[in-house]
Amino acid sequence: MARLTAQARRALTRERRQQIARAALEVFSARGYGEATVRSIARRAGLAEGTVYLYFRSKRDLLLAAWEEAAVSTVLPSLRRAEAAAPGTEEEMLAAVFRDQFLTLMRHGAFFRLVMHRADVDAEFRRRVRARLREFLEEVMRVLQRGVQRGALAQLNPEVVVRALGALLRGLVLFDRYDPKPLFQRYAVEEVAREVARFVLYGLLPRTPRTAEPSPGGRR
Amino acid sequence: MARLTAQARRALTRERRQQIARAALEVFSARGYGEATVRSIARRAGLAEGTVYLYFRSKRDLLLAAWEEAAVSTVLPSLRRAEAAAPGTEEEMLAAVFRDQFLTLMRHGAFFRLVMHRADVDAEFRRRVRARLREFLEEVMRVLQRGVQRGALAQLNPEVVVRALGALLRGLVLFDRYDPKPLFQRYAVEEVAREVARFVLYGLLPRTPRTAEPSPGGRR
Amino acid sequence: MARLTAQARRALTRERRQQIARAALEVFSARGYGEATVRSIARRAGLAEGTVYLYFRSKRDLLLAAWEEAAVSTVLPSLRRAEAAAPGTEEEMLAAVFRDQFLTLMRHGAFFRLVMHRADVDAEFRRRVRARLREFLEEVMRVLQRGVQRGALAQLNPEVVVRALGALLRGLVLFDRYDPKPLFQRYAVEEVAREVARFVLYGLLPRTPRTAEPSPGGRR
Amino acid sequence: MARLTAQARRALTRERRQQIARAALEVFSARGYGEATVRSIARRAGLAEGTVYLYFRSKRDLLLAAWEEAAVSTVLPSLRRAEAAAPGTEEEMLAAVFRDQFLTLMRHGAFFRLVMHRADVDAEFRRRVRARLREFLEEVMRVLQRGVQRGALAQLNPEVVVRALGALLRGLVLFDRYDPKPLFQRYAVEEVAREVARFVLYGLLPRTPRTAEPSPGGRR
DNA sequence: TATGAATGAGAATTCATTCAT
């Protein structure tokens, strides 16, 4: 008659949920939403079909859970570190932030592409995706605005820039899958991150005049 | 009904195919792949279910056809125009190219998001998406390389830059759907295009030293 | 390309619906609602499972259709005939009405028992059952009221009597199934009908005084 | 917990069984058989699902137990009282018997309707329902036969009359649920019982000639 | 060529029953 404490039970439940959510993440990533079956997710989690329904109400809920599982970002911390960087190391710090972002995105690329699509089809899901994005956008915007105020950044519209940066980074990874010559298969992540950091800092135009002044850590 | 020449027949067939492909594009955009039914596509095209199968082998083929229908780009021409631009109008020309790209993407945003996902799930589809992208990438790369050689552009890796640019532009539009404060609902496309052009040309860093030299069409 | 006229098509559809409704009636009668599967109904109708759903939206709709199929009453006509009866043949006419009612009920006894139960569980179904009963009740009530006014019937509350009669007749058949010595297996329907008619006309008390008067077609 | 005597244990077991059977009766009445879940019955009894299976072998057994619970009749005693009635109070006594019967039936109307249906589907259940009915039928038949022999009742076939009476009483209550104008919602049970008693005693025909003679307890 | 009725494979979901604790 040994019964578990309510706390222990809840912990077990949370663990099972995560176990299933991870399986869902894998299966959804591999097969998409429509093609993934609840059965295959259960099998992947090593459980029977019915068991899944003890922890999730529907297949749709599995998708939401998989999204929570995948969306844990490692980027915000590295962004905060970057902001605290000494002047002159901007390029390196930005490259580091970008690399982290790339790695995060690469881990679940297929799933994020699925998410983009499902968010079109499923309004509740879209709401959740938006909620998660909001926090991220606001944090980065704050960083940018401080940079502009300090004179460390050009006077660009931060609303646009934050989205341009986000699109650039996410797009680079997520569109790479159907690139005829995938970038991330031909260059190391670090390399791409550094090159993108340069592009982002100095733009497309040649910076010849600038090299005239002592720009520590400057390039070329 | 009088007999038609083989040519006329083929023309009719092509027309019917396109009629169905357009219907498919609309329905897929609105509902996604799994949720779209062949019946709804047939209905949208004003035909019976069976008729669709006279022109397409399967639902999957409908998706491929919808993709061909959607992927007609208006961007390459505007890019060529841009390249021929006189120095000093770079910003305007780039903004124009970007605007065209944005408009193209916005027309079928939901469908492109679907495509990104289906390309993960369906290898043949991925092949086709890649093929279409290749031509585009190569064209833009050539433009960039010429710019670098002429000294008009910074010495960045064109492989990276072309993808970064593409990701930036596509990402801005495609991710906007689940932006908590959608950019393209709050700014005119032209405005976004111009701001992004500036960002892309000059980068994030302040350009104060540069304004010292006569930079026609310079900014702010 | 021979297409059917809209009329012919509708006739075919009606026929198919009835074919399926009859199969449903049989299967529901034999197995009950929960135990009956749509598949078994389809098989009984000689069709594939999916075909059933071309004609009915759900299993529940099949039940409603089966009910319409079963509830076609042969009783009202015979009731009207009875009312027109010459005095003195009351007993015979009533027996005839009862016999018809018994036969109707016996044809689908199990199904009517199911109906009584489902009407408890399913509100929409209850509504339909009620609607069908209403017409019947009102007709019989009118007959009774006329009888009372003419002095041909005792001054009883017609509301109660119509229900008492209905309950008696329906109950006799429907409860017979779990009678340890089923009446209708041991007596001919006609016999039961006649005996019940006597009971209903003269009641339980002995009618000795009455035999004193010349009661043509009187009894015993 | 101290050991219990075998007797005390058995008593506890019986009590638990009844507790569950009552819960089953309620849930079956409210939802029907197929729609009722063992879980909901367990919850209603304040127990866990598994516990139910310590006392009953299957869901079907729960139904049998619920039937035993519901079928305890209060009618036989009142019938015996009625038989002992002095002449002249027949109408009142019969009305009293009927009222008791009505009340018993009304308490579990939905369940009895379910029972009628399940008895069709489940042979063992039918056997049990029959067994319970037998005792009742025989008792009432004896009463009727004595009445006929004493000359207190008309010379009708008691086999038919006992069933006609039973059908009438049970039917009145059980069919009332889907009566468009339910009798028992519009008349007091006593009223219905009295009116039905009159109908049953004197029949539908007017008793005018009869009132001429001294008919003790006559009507109107 | 066009139609849409028919098919049946396949998927999500429920729930009676079992069993380790």
Place this chain on the structure above:
DNA sequence: AATGAATGAATTCTCATTCAT
């Protein structure tokens, strides 16, 4: 004795695809 998590069989319903007309 009591629990409730786990199981998986079974069911309803959908829809891509076929085919007779």
